[in-house]
Amino acid sequence: MSFISSKNLTHIKNGSLIILGAFVYAIAINDFLIPHQIGEGGVTGLTAVGYYALQIPPFITNLVLNGLLLLVGFRLLDKRTVWYSLWAVLWISVFLKLPRLLTYHTSQSIIPAIAGGVLMGIAMGIIFQGEGTTAGSTILAKIMNRYFGMMTGTAMLMFDLIVAIPSGLIIGFQNMLLTVAELYVAAAVLNGFLSRFGAKKSVTIITSRTTEVTAELSARLKQGITLVNAKGYYHQESHPMIYLICTKRQLAEVVPLISSIDPEALVVVEEVHSVKGEALNKIL
Structure with a gap:
């Protein structure tokens, strides 16, 4: 006889997937993007810019900005998705406080951009499988989709580029191009992940x-x-x-x-x- 209901099992499964995805997400930022001054899109991009320009710890920016966006999402989106997204934001913030786990050196900037994009795509795919989101541009994209009919992927890319392209003023033109490449790789991996496990x-x-x-x-x-x-x-x-x-x-x-x-x-x-x-x- 099982003492855990199917509903609770679903919560445990989703919560565990989100924690795993948050861990991979933080590795992508701490070990690949920030050490090589590669930006990101949405709130994650703002956390990187805040760190490069003002030395603000990424976990603080991530927690504050995503917390504000989740308050907006709580009024406009499905409550289940928002709660799972809050769980994801909390764990991403926790893991962003960890020191670098991977120590390596490379003179080829494209390598950390591609590796970071792959990890980002995998991380978001795992979190999406747990019915959560990484908040940030994902929350805004879902709002655009629900109220204006814009496809979620298109809206996400739009909000990500709004942050990624101007970040070139701080991280430089070359790193801005690497950021765009990283975003493209992350989107391609995410689509492939969802196609493999969701379709x-x-x-x-x-x-x-x-x-x-x-x-x-x-x-x-x-x-x-x-x-x-x-x-x-x-x-x-x-x-x-x-x-x-x-x-x-x-x-x-x-x-x-x-x-x-x-x-x-x-x-x-x-x-x-x-x-x-x-x-x-x-x-x-």
Whole structure:
């Protein structure tokens, strides 16, 4: 008998993912960006600029600015997301106080920019998997998405560049270009992370052996499968189409299974984000 409810297990899982993501996020800043005077976007960029120009500890800037943005978000966004985001901000601030964990030297500035971008993308992906955000430009982007219809990714990039480009006055033109490169790498890694762990595949199957294929797929996948009534225009014949959602790993089983039953079957595979209607804004 379990003494922990499924809801509490979800909170523990999400909270743990956010802590892990916050740790990786802080490593990217402390060990790769700040030591090489590479900026960032949004509030994180302001923490770097504050450190370079005024020697303000990054954890203080991060906590204060993100705290103010979360107060705005609390009135305008989903409360669950805001609470998880607050948890992320607190842990990022804690980890930013840690000394550098990695000690290395390189004369190639592009290396820490790329490494920092990769870690940033992974960190944000982990935090997003825990249903949180890194606050800052993410909060502003979600507000723009909810009230003005702007895609979240586009809004994030816009707010990040608003900080990153002017930071060139403090960190120099070369480091500003490295910052833009780092932002691009982080965005690409984040998209890849979410695609790998969040996206699923939709599979449409047209076969003359619908009953056999459906029975085998149901037995193998143990999940819902939909039959859609369809009619071919040329022969005017009615055939049900098989439609299902599966993971990339399951797809590797599905295609050979279909081919073994009906080598002539037509299989169409597309990438989708599977969400409930109330969560559609999360994929924009």
